Amino acid sequence: EVQLVESGGGLVQPGGSLRLSCSASGFTFSTYDMHWVRQAPGKGLEYVSGIISHGDGTSYADSVKGRFTISRDNSKNMMYLQMTSLRTDDTAMFYCVKTSNLYFLDYWGQGTLVTVSS
Amino acid sequence: EIVLTQSPGTLSLSLGESATLSCRASQSLSRSYLAWYQQKPGQAPRLLIYGASSRATGIPDRFSGSGSETDFTLSISRLEPEDFAVYYCHQYDKSPRTFGQGTKLEIK
Numbered sequence: 001e002v003q004l005v006e007s008g009g010g011l012v013q014p015g016g017s018l019r020l021s022c023s024a025s026g027f028t029f030s031t032y033d034m035h036w037v038r039q040a041p042g043k044g045l046e047y048v049s050g051i052i053s054h055g056d057g058t059s060y061a062d063s064v065k066g067r068f069t070i071s072r073d074n075s076k077n078m079m080y081l082q083m084t085s086l087r088t089d090d091t092a093m094f095y096c097v098k099t100s101n102l103y104f105l106d107y108w109g110q111g112t113l114v115t116v117s118s
Numbered sequence: 119e120i121v122l123t124q125s126p127g128t129l130s131l132s133l134g135e136s137a138t139l140s141c142r143a144s145q146s147l148s149r150s151y152l153a154w155y156q157q158k159p160g161q162a163p164r165l166l167i168y169g170a171s172s173r174a175t176g177i178p179d180r181f182s183g184s185g186s187e188t189d190f191t192l193s194i195s196r197l198e199p200e201d202f203a204v205y206y207c208h209q210y211d212k213s214p215r216t217f218g219q220g221t222k223l224e225i226k
């Protein structure tokens with residue numbers, strides 16, 4: 001059974017940093033692209049970032065480019081999102097999402113909440 | 119980036135009726151890489167449709183997807199209580215991936 005478990009969320013002040021983690025199990029992690037998708041309270045889904053299976057290709061939404069860095073450790077079945085220069089509008093539930101072998105997003109974690117507030 | 123516009127914003131229907139949800143892309147999705155997700159309060163999104171028209175595993179055949187290029191539709195027949203939720207379309211045809219703003223399906 002595919003399981004994706006996010007951690008690392010919490011309360012951080014504007015301008016601060018936070019690192020999110022995603023622990024994956026139930027599939028061969030190293031062979032699938034992975035992504036982060038976020039959802040601000042009461043709002044819709046927003047694509048944040050993605051990383052290809054071997055980690056040598058990444059993509060970012062314009063809203064986080066230059067501030068967030070995605071990475072993965074295939075030896076540990078882990079994906080990360082390093083977030084810096086956080087703003088109040090980064091407040092959201094962050095979901096770890098797996099890509100299928102046909103490129104669509106198939107499995108989602110339950111999310112970790114990031115709150116940026118003074 | 120490709121902008122996905124969903125309509126209507128809210129759809130009010132009764133049990134047993136049929137729903138038609140629209141998703142329009144600002145550019146052609148040449149490979150029809152368009153997916154639909156259902157989200158209920160407090161839950162992560164659930165995959166319904168991928169490749170514009172292929173149902174995900176375990177999704178009832180009351181759900182169907184259609185469309186190509188820039189116009190896509192999610193149809194739900196014989197609405198049941200568990201179908202009332204928010205629905206999002208998502209394009210993975212071109213980078214960066216993007217989502218529509220969502221359609222809320224509510225009980226009339």
